[in-house]
Amino acid sequence: AQSVTQPDIHITVSEGASLELRCNYSYGATPYLFWYVQSPGQGLQLLLKYFSGDTLVQGIKGFEAEFKRSQSSFNLRKPSVHWSDAAEYFCAVVPWDSSYKLIFGSGTRLLVRP
Amino acid sequence: GAGVSQSPSNKVTEKGKDVELRCDPISGHTALYWYRQRLGQGLEFLIYFQGNSAPDKSGLPSDRFSAERTGESVSTLTIQRTQQEDSAVYLCASSSHGGREDTQYFGPGTRLTVL
Numbered sequence: 001a002q003s004v005t006q007p008d009i010h011i012t013v014s015e016g017a018s019l020e021l022r023c024n025y026s027y028g029a030t031p032y033l034f035w036y037v038q039s040p041g042q043g044l045q046l047l048l049k050y051f052s053g054d055t056l057v058q059g060i061k062g063f064e065a066e067f068k069r070s071q072s073s074f075n076l077r078k079p080s081v082h083w084s085d086a087a088e089y090f091c092a093v094v095p096w097d098s099s100y101k102l103i104f105g106s107g108t109r110l111l112v113r114p
Numbered sequence: 115g116a117g118v119s120q121s122p123s124n125k126v127t128e129k130g131k132d133v134e135l136r137c138d139p140i141s142g143h144t145a146l147y148w149y150r151q152r153l154g155q156g157l158e159f160l161i162y163f164q165g166n167s168a169p170d171k172s173g174l175p176s177d178r179f180s181a182e183r184t185g186e187s188v189s190t191l192t193i194q195r196t197q198q199e200d201s202a203v204y205l206c207a208s209s210s211h212g213g214r215e216d217t218q219y220f221g222p223g224t225r226l227t228v229l
Binding site for chain 2: 036041049092098099100103105
């Protein structure tokens with residue numbers, strides 16, 4: 001079945017440590033790929049997106065993501081986490097046979113230790 | 115306004131009552147989307163409006179759910195005879211033209227609690 005999987009429900013990292021959030025998708029063809037962040041009481045904000053081309057994508061707030069076709073993955077990374085990065089992170093796709101429907105993973109909640 | 119706005123921010127209702135949720139998209143955006151986010155889960159697509167085209171209602175979970183949009187402005191999502199399983203955050207998004215590469219901008223959501 002077509003799906004987006006975020007295997008980690010919660011992740012805790014220390015401030016200043018590196019971060020990697022995992023995302024895998026299951027679609028016949030490479031969909032369009034997105035990462036969104038949801039801070040408490042706020043709407044979702046787009047961090048970055050991948051459509052084609054260079055497989056390493058830079059986003060806002062110092063985030064980057066790497067598309068790996070062989071692994072059907074689009075993992076989000078940040079070299080040094082700040083306390084303000086504590087939030088919920090969602091991976092999402094627009095499948096190749098859709099023009100607008102975002103399909104979301106279940107999210108990963110990031111906690112940052114001082 | 116600068117972003118997508120939604121009202122009310124919170125709504126508590128009794129089972130069986132009807133509720134109406136409102137979304138004001140970013141000015142000039144022709145595409146509008148509604149999603150539902152249940153506790154601890156990702157967002158589920160509900161409905162999509164694009165200009166004057168017929169809306170895509172394929173994500174509406176039952177006939178108790180309906181939505182309207184007047185032109186390219188405000189949209190309302192109505193849930194009739196609410197049930198406890200309708201409790202969720204309802205998020206609205208808008209985008210400039212609705213294509214695959216179009217960034218969807220989300221509002222803060224309406225948290226609906228059905229007692």
